[in-house]
Structure formats: C-alpha cells, structure tokens
Amino acid sequence: MSQPAVDVRGVWKRYGDTDVVSDLSFDVHPGEVLGFLGPNGSGKTTTMRMILDIVRPARGHIEVFGEAPGVEHQERVGYLPEDRGLYRDVKIIDTLTYFGALRGMSRKAAHDKAMALMTEMELADAAEKKAAELSRGMHQKAQLIATILNDPELLIVDEPFQGLDPVNADMLKGVVRGQKERGAAVIMSTHDMGDAQTLCDRILLIDKGHRLLYGTVDQVRAAFSDGAVEVSGAGLPESADGLDSVTDVHDVNDAVRYLIADGRTPQELFRELAASGAEVEHFAVQAPSLDEIFIRTVAGDPRAEAVR
Amino acid sequence: MSGQNGGSGRARLTGLVARREYLRTVRRRGYIFGTLLLPIGIAVLMGVSVFFSTSGFEGTDGEASGTIVVVNESDVTINEFQTALASLETTTEQDAAARLQSGEISEYYVVPAGFREDGVVTRVETGSGFDISRLEGAENNEALLRYVVRDALLREAGVPDEAIARVLQGVSVNVVTVEGEEVSGADIAAGIALPMVFVAIFMISIFMTSGYLLQSVTEEKENRVVEIVLSSIPATPLMAGKVLGLGGAGLTQVGVWVLSALVAIPLLSSQVPDLGPIELDLTMLVLALTYFILGYLAYGAIFAAIGAIAPGNREAQQYSGFLGFAAAMPFIVFSVFLSDLSSPVVLALALFPLTTPTAMLIVLGISDGIPWTLVGASLTTLSLFAVLATFASARIFRATVMLYGVRPSLQQLVAAVRSPR
16 A cells, blocks of 8 residues: 555644543545544544644654655645635735745746636636635635645645535535545545545544544444345345344335344345345445434444444 | 755745735835825925925014004103114004004004003904914014013113123023034934934834734734645744744835935925034944834734734734833833933833833933943843744744634643743
8 A cells, every 4th residue: 555645643632631632543545535524623623733733743643745744745735724714805816826835836836827727617707806805605716726726645625515505515526536536635524424425435533532433434334234234126035034144024115124143244145145046136235324323423332443 | 746845945935925925015005105104294394394484484583573553651761763674663542543443553562551560561453363474473573572671671770781782682502512512402402303203213113013913913813814824834934924024014114214314304404504414323223223123023023922812903903002002101201311311210111122122212312322231231131032022922823823713811821832832
C-alpha cells in the first residue's frame, strides 16, 4: 500500500480540563476519501486543525506526507473549514489569487487557475465582484475553488455540503470525486450518512474524542448486520428445514427473509439455496444504514467493537 | 510539487501578507483622506493666511485710524491732537450723539466727571451687530485714549517728559541665549508648539496604524477567513506580515506628513517674519521615528490581541479606546513637562511603555539637548515591552482568533500566553 498522506497515531488534545481528542489513530491514503463522522463537539474539527498544524497535539504523533505537519506542506494541502468566508469588500478573483499565493503558487498562476476554475463552475461573471455582492451558492463555489486551487494532494473538507441547494451540492460532490480520482487523499467531515455512504471509501466515527468506528463502509455495515438476508426468486424454501445456516424464515412482501445462524455466513446460505434448486434473482444482506449505525454506536452498541 | 524550506517559506508568506496588507490599506479611502488631510490642511491654512494678509485687514495693524471723538466731563485736561493716521477731538455729548446718529462717526467716548475716582470711560456706539474690523478699530482707539489720558495725568503730577515717555512706552524684555543670540517670543512658542504638532502627528499615526491592524484581525475573524488563512500560514508569520505591512502604511503616512511639514515650515517662516528659521534636527527625527516604530509595535501587538479576543469589531474598538487614555496621559500632565523635565512624573511616564512614545516625543521636543540616559532607558524598556507584547499577542491570537462569538476568560488568556500551542 502507498505511504499514507496522513498518519495519526495515539493523538491527544486537551482544552482546559477536557480531553477533546483521546488516543485517536487513523490514516488516509492517496486516492481515498475518509468520511470523518461524529456528533457536534466530538473533536473532528480539532483533529483537522492538528493535521493542518493550526493547533498541536498534547501527545501522540501526526505525519503528513511522512513528515511532521507544518508550513512545509501548505503547498500540497487544501482546506475548507466549517466556519468559512471570503473578504467581503475584496474582488473574488483577488481573494482567490491571494489564497493561491499563500498556497505556494505564483500570483499569475493562481490568477489563471482561479479564472479557469471559475469558468468551469460557471462563476466567471462574478470574478470582478466583491464577496458581499455574491449569493450564498456563489460564495460556496468560490470557497471550494480556493480549496482546490493548488491541486492539493491532501484535501480536508469540513461539512462541505452543509447549507447547499441540491444542484450545488451535486456539483460539489462531483468536485470531491474528481479530486479523489486525481489521486488526492480526502478527509471529509459530514453529518450526512448518505454522503458518507456514497462518497467515502472508509469512515471514521468519533465521539468525545474517542474512536468508535473505523473501516470501510461495507465492513462497518456488515458488523452491524442483524444476520438477516433478503432473497427473492422462484422455488425458495419457506422453512428452515434442510438449511443448516438458517434459524428462522419469514415471508416479506415478494421476498423471503432468512435469519442466519450464529457462526454461519450469508455465503453458506447462498450455496445451500443453490443446492436446493431454488432460482435466486436477488440476494441482499440486510444491514442498517449508516444513520442507524451512527446512533447505535454512540448509544454504546457492542457490535462496534468489531470495527473500532 | 516539492516542499519548501520552513524558514524561507515563512519569510515568503510573511512578505505576501505584508504586501497585501500594505496595498489594501494605502488604497483605502479613509487612509488616503487621513494621509492627505494634514498637507491639505496646511495648504488651506497658508492660503487663508495669504488671503488675509492681502485683504482689508491690512489697515488694522495696531494703529488707531480716523477720528476719536471724546466727551470730557471730568476735570482731567485732555488735549486735542492730530496725526497723519488719527485725530482726537473733544466735544459735547449733544454734538457727539448727533454725529453718531447721522453716521458721521461710529462711536464716541465719554470721560465722566468721576473718572479720577474709578477710571472708567464709556464708549457709545450704534448697535449694528458684530463687526470684527470695527472691534479691532475700537481696541486701537481705546489704546490711544488710554495713552492720552495717562499722559495728561502724569503731566498734571509734574513728571518729567523723559519719565512720562518711559512710563507710557513700558518695559520690554529682550531674551538672549548664553551665546548672545536673540530669542524671539515666536521662537519660544515654536519651541513648544512645533514639538507638540510632531508628537500629535506621530501619536495619531501610531493609533491609526494600530487601528488598521485591529481592523484587519477582526475583519478576518468576522468574515470567517482566518481559519483558511491559518491553514496556509502559521500564526506568527501571519501576525508579522500584518504588523510589517500596516507598519509600512503607517510609515508612509508619517513620511507624507513629515515631508509636508518640512515643505510648509520654511513657507510659514517666510509668512511670519517673527517666527525665524525653524530647523529639524536629523538625530531628533531618527529618534522620533524609532519611538514611532517601537510604539507602533507595542500598541499594534496589544491591538492585534484585542482583535483576536473581542467577539466583534465594535467590542474591539471599545477595548482599544482605553489605550488612547494611556497615550494621552503625558499631554494631560503637559505642564509638568514644561516646568521640570527631571520630575519623577516625567521619568515614570517616559519609562512606562504605554506612555513612553508620547512622553519621550514631548521630552525630545522641549528639552534643550537630547537626554541620552533617559532615551537609552526608555528605548530599552519600550523595546523589551514591544518584544514581549508581540510574543504574547501571537500566542493569544493563535489560541483565541477562532473562538467565534465567544470571549475567552482571563484563565484561558493566561494559559494561551504560557502554552506554545
């Protein structure tokens, strides 16, 4: 596997008497989107700030591109904070050029790239306008342009789609996918489990600074599976007789719901169904949505241990 | 893309921020107006001065003019006389009143019977409202009348002519330096007024420039830009860039003002002959600029910390207002500076960092030479304070600037100053 773009190992951060991040470890690789989930105040933003060297951990170790975080990497990083804005009385193109220059680009390169991205995002007409004159959607597009202006190898976005209308949200999701396909490592904080499910390769759920879940979306969902499989087709057995992998069977609309016995797997059920002569048209492992998993995990569901 | 050396990276980023802050500030309407206000003010003042020097005011240069009509009801002998510029004639009250009514004269004086007892003379005039030229003319006429009456009383008393002349002309004091050079009253006034003007210029600029720094910090905080910026540039070079860029804008402003003063002073000298040649000492100027820079760093650091702590610009402006009082303190006790430059009050104000710039600029302005010991001591304390304030401010800035809408507690501030991150 490639060297991780970000490697966080046993990191702690304390504000006053409160540990806002406790013994947190995870990594993110190039070409991967890590969904960073957790309730408000769970330590997500503090963790992102530590990766960006805005604040430093009390204990533990963080590496960005194999080195300690710092100004040396600012050319390779893009950051879209949750609390974000633009200089109100400055032309958008001037703000973007300045942000590009702060990220190590020459002023001309930053200006040209900003114009190209603005054209791509249908924002070119607003280049000479001041931020105060822009709509909220235009603001958000300009902020995202500022984040990806330098073609970052590590993109950290905190609630990127919050407050966006569906059209702009879709467009910006496309931008995040594009960055991933380009090979960037992406850390995306979100409260929207739908976004996490569709955009993220792996997810990290934290609460009160502690890691609760960490793995691919499939691993996490499988861990929380109730052991049920929904099957549709012809000739499906309607009782558990002759099915060693099943403890119970129910009819559910046009399908049959099989409850997998402890220690057995859905794969074994599939083989038994095939052997019984049934014609399987649809075979789906029933797992809760990430929304449900989120709630169950924060409530202390022991199944989280398997993917902690 | 390759990483860059941390040190040169920081320097480049500091330069970028400094350039942006400088250009943004010098293009602001408020800055341009503030910078040009002084030169424009001087030009207007000189224009007004030239206008009045060539207008109808020429006739009121201290000489009495026209006819002074006196109704003498006392037993003092007031003689009539006539000069090329003015004449004094005595008449009856009836005649004087008639001539006033007809407009032949604009006023007359009555020396009453009881004049010897109370010395009061009455001026009678038409009530035609305020007229500054008439007021000046009346003042000159009264001076002449006093002269004539005193002359009469002294002659009555048998005082010799030479003594009368001396009494009436009074005693004048001629001020000279130990080298024998004459010092005019205008020189003495200039010795106090000019330094005060320069102190005011420097202090206004320190506060304006520090105010821009405060505004820059609160603006980035209020616009929610600061976190984006801090992800690209660490807090210390960000602060350094702001301080340098805005300090440069302040120096530009002071430069324009000092240059204006340098151009205006010779012109003013030629307008006011008594003012004499005014020279600006280069050492003084360098010292003044040093106090300006250190004063700006000290105040700027505090202003930046206030900007980071305050939830919004309005609160930040309120907090910073208290600093204005500290800076103005030496002006409030200015008389102590004039009476005794070695007073403990002066010493305390010169060494207390927040009053040092104002106090030392006043001291430099009014002292005969440069008090090098005090200069050295005050520069040391001010430099130390500026360094410590900048250091503490950077830490407070870093720890509190992202606390949107929240005012940190004193404990948090102390913890921020003590903690590297």
